[in-house]
Amino acid sequence: MNKMTKVSTAVDPITLQVIRGSLETIAEEMGHVLYRMSFSSIIRESQDLGAGLFDVDFNTLCESESTPMHIGSIPGYLRGIAETLEDGEWYEGDVVVHNHPYHGASHTPDLAIVVPVFFRGRLVGFAGNTAHHVDIGAATPGLIIDVPDVYAEGMLFAGTKLYRKGEPNNAMWNYIRRNSRAAGQLVADIEAQIASARLGARRFAELLDKYGEETVFAAANQLMDYAERMIRQRIGEIPDGDYVAEGWLDDDGRNRDRRLKVKVTVRVRGDEVEVDLTGSADQTPTAYNVPFEGSTKVAAYAGFRKLLLDAATSEVRVPSNEGSFRPIKVTAPLGSIFNPRPPASAEARFTQCNRMIDLIIRALAPVMPEQVIAGSSASISFAAYSGVRPSGDYWVFLEVNEGAYGGRPRSDGPDSIDNLMANTRNNPLEDLAMHIPMICDRYELRDDAPPGAGEFRGGIGVVKAQRVLTPAFITHESERHTEAPWGIFGGQDGAVGRCTITNPNRPGETREMHSKFSGLAVGPDDVMTYYSPNGGGYGDPLNRPAAKVLEDVLDGYCSVARAREVYGVVVDPEAETVDLAATEKLRLAMQKHD
Structure with missing residues (x-):
């Protein structure tokens, strides 16, 4: 693979922002094309997808404003593709499909489509997307939970070329059509992904042609370094320490009497942070496990972006790229629910990731009360x-x-x-x-x-x-x-x-x-x-202001009895008013009782 060396030339601020805007627009256009062209409602309406551009080192240069689990996972897919690529080499016109959870994928229904970006005859990057598909031939239609291993998850693709040098791999297309309960939607949605990725590759090449390869990649590197500086700055504001939170998942979908522990230790040291999941449950015999590269790590990255770089609360909007991942380390023991050993199934992996983020927030609450x-x-x-x-x-x-x-x-x-x-x-x-x-x-x-x-x-x-x-x-x-x-x-x-x-x-x-x-x-x-x-x-x-409690009562969100017993607010629902004197007296009494 012919890799682009990191360019150190500084790009002037105006050009830098123009290129940043171009990259972000390309990612958004890719996402828009994907969901507008898709046939299944999970992509077309729910927009369960992600799209972006990547360099040859698999760094995220830009991403669509889509589902975080999709976007952050694509570098893992690219590393998995590098391990398994058909032919062992990229050619112009190639289109690769990939979803193997033990080669970087987030989980099997999220098929990635990746197109190489060539500029003046050299491989310079990738355009890729992922989307959740209706059915890939798993043991049960659409979703799976209680299955014995990864092979029951349906079709497994690892570095598989749907097009090679621009020519379709008809045998593979026929295989896909004959192994899905919703073959028409599956094929049409994959074709939408291909159109999206090809568009991204074309736009990326046009950007390189307009500003020059050296300038574009210098700008991309500066933007990644900027995102890294910003998140390191935010991490540095958190006091050093080990912060711990625990929670319990209901069951694994089969063993109903066995709850599953999730333990999160957040270690803050200077401007770096580690999310350590040691102490969480062992891997399960069902599909209720989490692929480490494609999902566990991605959830941790997303959790800290939410906490530290939220667009609504930050003074500046930090670009979404690889830089924000660099100061974050993720640890999960091999054989645990967050890092299963193959061939364990790992399709039903989402709720565990959400609980991990919830516990990261809980762990940091004592030192970040205004952010959590x-x-x-x-x-x-x-x-x-x-x-x-x-x-x-x-x-x-x-x-x-x-x-x-x-x-x-x-x-x-x-x-x-x-x-x-x-x-x-x-x-x-x-x-x-x-x-x-x-x-x-x-x-x-x-x-x-x-x-x-x-x-x-x-x-x-x-x-x-x-x-x-x-x-x-x-x-x-x-x-x-x-x-x-x-x-x-x-x-x-x-x-x-x-x-x-x-x-x-x-x-x-x-x-x-x-x-x-x-x-x-x-x-x-x-x-x-x-x-x-x-x-x-x-x-x-x-x-809580009594007026807000009254609003909740009138909206049906809170009963008159709950307003009194929990909030200490005396509401007259007929008059739609609060008895302020009675409320003040009741609240004083409740405070003394506490």
């Missing part, structure tokens, strides 16, 4: 609905349901929204009814349990009830049915999640489901209802 938030739902509800049409063809639908953030230092936790590692959009209900035999019976803010009380309350989760109209199968991956999102600085814990199966033709029958289950056979009019966890509260509830 209370416990979020820190899960993901990923459901796969499927069935067989009269024609014999499968229909498969993947859905990501929202959660809720914890209360924040200056505001309540946002309601019904993906959080922490997740950044997917919801799927329009009209799209659901148009394409598959399902109807959404209910989709609203959760009203069966309150959010965590606090000066700033936790966010409220979603409740969604999906009814199948024909015999079907459901696989569901979620978490936090046993451990509620944590409150902080006097705030109360939120509420755990819940999942049920009911049928309107059998009123009174409710089947309580575990947070994760595989290949459940359901019948016509069976309804899966998911209640996502509510976020924890931030700060003492007695410090």
Whole structure:
């Protein structure tokens, strides 16, 4: 491989910003083309994808504003491709597909498409993207949890060329078509990824032609160094020390009586930080493990970008590139849930990553009270609905349901929204009814349990009830049915999640489901209802302004009794007012009692 040596020439500030804007625009255009051209709703609507440009050393030069788990993982894919590349060499016109979790991939349904970027006959970088696919021929349609090994996850690609020197590998395309329950969508979505990557490669070459290879890569190196300086500066503001937090996952999808420990130790030393997951559970016999290179490390990187370089709270917007990863070390013992030994399955890996970030935040709370938030739902509800049409063809639908953030230092936790590692959009209900035999019976803010009380309350989760109209199968991956999102600085814990199966033709029958289950056979009019966890509260509830408590009562987020018992606020719901004198007296009494 002909590598570009690092250029030390300084680029003037104006040119630097122009090139930065060009790189970021290319990444955004790649992401836009991908989701606009895709056919499956998980990409087209939920935008479960990522795209970017990379140099020959696999450094991220720019990334789309998509799902963090996708973007941060692509360097791992590139390193895995380097180990496994068909022919052992890149040629102009090559297109590679890759998803092997023991060669850098985030997990098997996230197929990466990578196109080499040649400039004046030399390999100078890569354009790549990843996207979550509806079905790659795994043991159960769409998603898997309770399977014995990685080979049950479906088609495994490692450095596989779909095009070689511009010519299609027809045997491989036929293999893909014949090994997926949703072959039409799979092939069309891969073609959208190819179009996106080829566009990125073309735009990258145009940028090099316009400003010159030396100038573009000098600018890219300066931007990476700048991102590194900024995150080192932020890390340096944290007092040195070891900060520890622990939590528990519900189960591994098979052994229901065995909770799984997640232990996070954050070691801060000067301007560097280590996330050590030693003490977390051993790897599981199911797919509930996390690929180390493609997911565990990526989650840690994303967690610190959120804490230290948040665009809404930072004075300057720091570019999203490789520089922000450099000061962060991630450690997980081989054979643990966060670093499994092959051939362990590792497809159902998302909720563990979200809990890791949640615990990083909890560990650092004592020394970063103005930057952290209370416990979020820190899960993901990923459901796969499927069935067989009269024609014999499968229909498969993947859905990501929202959660809720914890209360924040200056505001309540946002309601019904993906959080922490997740950044997917919801799927329009009209799209659901148009394409598959399902109807959404209910989709609203959760009203069966309150959010965590606090000066700033936790966010409220979603409740969604999906009814199948024909015999079907459901696989569901979620978490936090046993451990509620944590409150902080006097705030109360939120509420755990819940999942049920009911049928309107059998009123009174409710089947309580575990947070994760595989290949459940359901019948016509069976309804899966998911209640996502509510976020924890931030700060003492007695410090919440009475007017805000009144608003929550009037909005139905808080009962009159809870307003009195937890917040010390006496509300007259008929008059829609607060009895200020009675409230002051009650709060004084509650403070003395505490």
